[in-house]
Amino acid sequence: MTTEALADDDRLNPADLRTIWRILTPEERVEAFHLMARDDAEEFFLGLSASDLAGLMHNLPRNERRSWMRLLAPDDAADLVQQVPVDERDELLGLLDDPTRKEVTALLAYKQDAAGGLMNPRYARVRPEMTVDEAIGYLRRQARTNLEILSYLYVIDESQRLLGVVSFRELFAAQPEKRVRDVMRTEIVTVRDDQDQEIVSKLLTENDLIAIPVLDAEGHMKGIVTFDDVVDVVQAEATEDIQKLGGMEALEAPYLDIAFGRMFRRRAGWLSALFLGEMLTATAMAFFEDEIARAVVLALFVPLIISSGGNSGSQASTLVVRAMALGEVTLQDWWRVIRREFASGLALGSLLGSIGFLRIVVWQAVSPLYGEHYLRVAFTVAGSLVGVVLFGSLAGSLLPFLFRRLGVDPASASAPFVATLVDVSGLIIYFTIANLILGGTLL
């Protein structure tokens, strides 16, 4: 770690506690928390995730809870309250002062992943008719309250409508006697309080903003969402996509924290669905049972061929799903993607086909395992690899488009999902090519 303690002080510091936090028991956490100086403890407390906060608060002595609870900004307090069981919420809310409790209760009415659920209702504001010097003076007074003072001042009219935004930089640089209305910007990126956090995070990052104002349906300013919430959103969205791509439903809590039963259900659903799909391979294999009985050598290459299709499909779907999540690929790009994946699939399939062909021919020279028709077997395997890898690349890249078109999250086109689809079709491709090449000889 690189936290540089310029003060010399050998008490436990927040960075150290952060590194060991996860391996401590709930009781040890409280103990370690109490070992810090008050200001360090406050810094550490404000940096905890909502679920860690909930755990810590639960174990803190009852008489300490009020002061810690009142340290939280309303949006963080709302997140914390949402983490505890319903019957304990009122107790926590009761620790707050009246105006804050009202704010927090209002925030709890929003969905947690909507802009309204992320926003802080306390932001620094000015009136348009103030001079720059008055605005700076007013800002200094606001800094003594518990408002979020970041980098912008919001210019508000009497009915809480947003007129403009001034960055601190613009305010500081302006002539002292100018009016706020003359230095403010009026083209403002805003979000509605019911918009999804993904949109909030997209607008904030695309525009490199530190905070974005949240308006209700009537255009009244309700609060701001700040950049730190957005980093959390970006991480959470990536985690959700990664878990879906791994072939399961996204977990709602960290891996080691989530209850076993919940994790089991998140995984069992997709695993069973994939298993049912994969049963079609047994049906397909049964359909070709005669071929296998006549030429057992064909069975040997089944895992190799279907897994190659699955692997190339996994690559293609991963690329497209991530590019969609980043906005690099949109629905209208489908034709460009098909052409790319057709070329990729052909090239990659030819590469694997060549390796497979060589493998059989060389192996045969060492120990004649594949019988007199080994060359035909080699061509069958090589041809099937080209076909299966091509099919895998196309299926893997097109499924995310199909899913998005149907309103399903493209990340559901997971590696295992594509692999299952490609396994069944791969078997059909393989045995069809085998019948073509080996018909009359082995078959």
Place this chain on the structure above:
Amino acid sequence: MTTEALADDDRLNPADLRTIWRILTPEERVEAFHLMARDDAEEFFLGLSASDLAGLMHNLPRNERRSWMRLLAPDDAADLVQQVPVDERDELLGLLDDPTRKEVTALLAYKQDAAGGLMNPRYARVRPEMTVDEAIGYLRRQARTNLEILSYLYVIDESQRLLGVVSFRELFAAQPEKRVRDVMRTEIVTVRDDQDQEIVSKLLTENDLIAIPVLDAEGHMKGIVTFDDVVDVVQAEATEDIQKLGGMEALEAPYLDIAFGRMFRRRAGWLSALFLGEMLTATAMAFFEDEIARAVVLALFVPLIISSGGNSGSQASTLVVRAMALGEVTLQDWWRVIRREFASGLALGSLLGSIGFLRIVVWQAVSPLYGEHYLRVAFTVAGSLVGVVLFGSLAGSLLPFLFRRLGVDPASASAPFVATLVDVSGLIIYFTIANLILGGTLL
């Protein structure tokens, strides 16, 4: 889109251009760019990625380039220069004024993914002996230059050493006659200029900072890395992990932008390596060729069984790799993870085993496909599923630990990699159980 144009103006606005940007040709981009009002164009320009900037600059009329180039902060200019071919770099650098060119050249010496490569060398600073009022006055003068004015002032001594940090909020709230040294914080989170961007992003997000100071080995302050760079880093790191988890090397450019040959190489390497590993399945199958010849029915379930192992392995490795990337799971958690995955694997395997058992028994009642020993076949398949899913969950969760221990990126334990490993071992598990249960009857 939700960009609210409070000014009524029907010229092209930045948000609109951003939505259509990707589908425009280079020439159309220049044309559209010129359609915007100058201040909109500047806002749009500053929001472009380095690679888009490079493309746009390349196509702008020569006489316009200087003013656009000079609009960029030194860190962004350095990123842009790194995007163009080596022989065009001097021309771009020549557009800058002398001091900025020196700064940019200094930045170019850093690795692009080090703190030094991300930082902006222009930050707002004050001296410790200034009063709060003097500091605010000085800040207002600095705001008229092109310094990064965000939310902190850095307190620097004569030899550019960092003494402390004051947030705007703390500065504004302080008594006007107090000294900066009395209101500044001295416990500061800093990074070294040669530290990796992943560490920078971790420190910044964990501490909810808007900017983090970058020091050289001697403790001199060199610049600040700001939150907007970190969101990009977080996205880039997630993309890298997702692509690795999909079974390929991470691409260095967006999917639709990267040259075909580069993308082919990034995919072909892992695909060939997995193919060579998967060849062991053919060897394993050949080893059990006699069993298959005697009981072709065994071959029918090979894809079903090995893919179930691969799918459960994919879930486990995905969960552990992501939890590691987020710092939720560390090396010392290995034993907790094993116990979790042992229980999960057993539960999920039993679920799939039961479905598989039922499938064979019910199917047999409908059409007697599996012969007189169908019950023994059903037990073989069910038992193998339990074993294979358990093995997949354990292997998938342990490989990331092994990789991290060996200094390899845990994300290399991709779904396809785990599946390949589990395929080979799955065949051995399957045929061993088959020999135990079917020995003397079918085998």
